[in-house]
Amino acid sequence: MRKVKEIAIAIVVIIAVVASILVVVLADYKKWNDGICPDCEGKYTLIETTKGISAGTEKYYYRCNKCGHTIELHSFFEEK
Numbered sequence: 439m440r441k442v443k444e445i446a447i448a449i450v451v452i453i454a455v456v457a458s459i460l461v462v463v464l465a466d467y468k469k470w471n472d473g474i475c476p477d478c479e480g481k482y483t484l485i486e487t488t489k490g491i492s493a494g495t496e497k498y499y500y501r502c503n504k505c506g507h508t509i510e511l512h513s514f515f516e517e518k
């Protein structure tokens with residue numbers, strides 16, 4: 439029965455990790471807003487990329503070409 443418990447814990451941990459990644463990705467998608475600035479409908483342009491210490495910790499900075507609104511994302515998005 440001990441193995442079953444270990445497997446159950448492993449599944450819970452995997453779900454938690456996947457959920458936390460999903461939350462970040464969804465937050466990125468919301469911020470990215472299909473490459474359109476929510477303030478002025480300008481387009482986001484990639485201005486800076488910072489390398490993280492491990493995969494998934496790198497950051498991408500995009501700036502609106504009209505009003506200069508800047509967003510920080512954890513995933514790379516293709517510019518429109």
Ligand SMILES: [Zn+2]
Pocket residue numbers: 475476477478479480502503504505506507
């Ligand atoms: Zn803007």
